[in-house]
Amino acid sequence: MEYEEIHSFLDTTADKLESCWDVKILSHIANQRVPDLVMSGRGTLLRADIHLLWTQWFLESICDPNKFINSSQGYAHIFKVVQQRIPFICNQISESELQKLTIDISRLIAKEVERRKTRKRIRLDIDKKKLLWDIQGLEPRCWICGYKFTNWAENKFLGYSNCKEVPLPRFVDYMTLHGLKQRDVSVEIDHAVPFSKGGTDELDNLRLSCGWCNCHKSDRLSIYDVTVQPQIIEHPKFGKQSIPHPFWVVRLLSIRRRCEYEGNCDKTVNNSQLTLIYKHPEGAMNPANLKVICQEHDPLGSSRLISRDIAEQMR
Structure with a gap:
């Protein structure tokens, strides 16, 4: 099983420079499960850090915290921006779920804005x-x-x-x-x-x-x-x-x-x-x-x- 898993992964991902511009090949690569052997026992760290990075990109793609650092517009405006965007991202959930997700994401972005504000050490x-x-x-x-x-x-x-x-x-x-x-x-x-x-x-x-x-x-x-x-x-x-x-x-x-x-x-x-x-x-x-x-x-x-x-x- 280990041989088949590692062989399949390398066959799909290694030496695929041409795949950088081919969405079909990229999709195939993305669907591969990364064998633990490839991460050499560092799977927890490598996965956790990339998940944190993906989360940051996801939140910033909805509403860029940097735009609000020196702005007079506060949480209400962030909420409005998120509320407008969320239906396009999650279009198959109920109104109550949509509202809860909007609140959760708005709070996370507002918290990130506060983190990025210039503070005096x-x-x-x-x-x-x-x-x-x-x-x-x-x-x-x-x-x-x-x-x-x-x-x-x-x-x-x-x-x-x-x-x-x-x-x-x-x-x-x-x-x-x-x-x-x-x-x-x-x-x-x-x-x-x-x-x-x-x-x-x-x-x-x-x-x-x-x-x-x-x-x-x-x-x-x-x-x-x-x-x-x-x-x-x-x-x-x-x-x-x-x-x-x-x-x-x-x-x-x-x-x-x-x-x-x-x-x-x-x-x-x-x-x-x-x-x-x-x-x-x-x-x-x-x-x-x-x-x-x-x-x-x-x-x-x-x-x-x-x-x-x-x-x-x-x-």
């Missing part, structure tokens, strides 16, 4: 920073990758005096270059739901993050916010290697949060720094070929590390 005072630090317990770590903050990073974050720049590591991970810059090893406050996407400055939306993760997470939420070919670099030992986009690293680490070693492992971002490794060494480092790994079970070992001089050339 609140600069967190030292007391709130200390509270965030204390909440993390005895060993504060980056909530995404598990990087353990140094005393220097703690002192700088909490505003203590005499916090001079510290020497950065001589060797860095060639896949992420984490630690190449001072910011990478600093403590920063990350909004789990980005501020620009409606996230608040309340404690339940704030996390402690290393500068590297916070920088590359930015205001992204979906794996599809980045759709590029993995970068090719020249590794001093392995030769040409592909490396993942930094946001793919952040997204997978923040979702999995534990080592995915096949023999089971108790390492999580709460007790260890985690990174990514390929599932298949000859494959491209895209989301379908990535897995979370701890230092103990990393097959690359010390070969993962390259000197700062070589790393600088890769930037």
